[in-house]
Amino acid sequence: MKKALVILAASLSMSGAFAQSAAPAASATVAATAAAASSADVRAAQHQQRVEERITWLHTQLKITPEQEPQWKTFADVMRSNGQTMGALYKQRMETENTRNALDDMKQYAQIAQAHAEDMQKLVTAFEPLYTSLSPEQKKLADQTFRHGHEHEHGQSGKATKPKHKSKSSPGAAASDAEPASTPAAQ
Numbered sequence: 001m002k003k004a005l006v007i008l009a010a011s012l013s014m015s016g017a018f019a020q021s022a023a024p025a026a027s028a029t030v031a032a033t034a035a036a037a038s039s040a041d042v043r044a045a046q047h048q049q050r051v052e053e054r055i056t057w058l059h060t061q062l063k064i065t066p067e068q069e070p071q072w073k074t075f076a077d078v079m080r081s082n083g084q085t086m087g088a089l090y091k092q093r094m095e096t097e098n099t100r101n102a103l104d105d106m107k108q109y110a111q112i113a114q115a116h117a118e119d120m121q122k123l124v125t126a127f128e129p130l131y132t133s134l135s136p137e138q139k140k141l142a143d144q145t146f147r148h149g150h151e152h153e154h155g156q157s158g159k160a161t162k163p164k165h166k167s168k169s170s171p172g173a174a175a176s177d178a179e180p181a182s183t184p185a186a187q
Contacts, residue, residue, distance in 0.1 A: 040094035044087045051083035061145050062138055071130035078126040082119035089115055 055076045064072045089112050100108070134142060 040091040043094065044091045047087045047090070048080075048083055051079060055079055058145070062134070062142055064138075068130065068133050071133050075123075075126045075130045078122050082123060085115055085119055086112070
C-alpha cells in the first residue's frame, strides 16, 4: 500500500515537473529515493515478521516446556535483536543502493558479515543454557532441526523441517537479506 502511494505521489509530482524544463531529473531522483526508502521499510517489516514466525515455529518444534520458558525467552529475545540488527543494516543498504560506489559496497558487506558473526556468537551464548535444559528427546529434535534446517532451505534435504522463505543472499552478506543467517535459529 505504501509503495503504491509513493508511486502515485511520485507520478503526480513528476507530471507537474515535466512542465518545467530543469525539474524532471531532480523529481525522478527524489521519487526514486522515496520509493527505495519505502521499499526498505516494507522489507524490514516483512523480515521482522519472518523472525517472529521463526521463533514461534522453533518453540513448537522444540516442544519448549513451561520450565524452559526463561531460557527460551532469552534465546528468542536474542533472535529478535539479531533480526533488528540485520534488518537495519539491509535497510541502510537498500536506501543507498543508487548512490554507493564499489568501495562503499564492499564496506557494507564487511559490516554485515561482522554483525552476522557477532550476532551468531550472541545466539550461541543464549542457546547454550536452553539446550542444556532440554530433555534428551528435545535435544534430538534440536540437533535434527539445526542440522537439517539449513539443508532444507537450499533444497538438499527430503525432510521438511521449516517453512521455506525466499532468501536473496548477496555475496559476502552472510546468507542474509534482512533475512537471517545460515542456521534455523538465526532466522
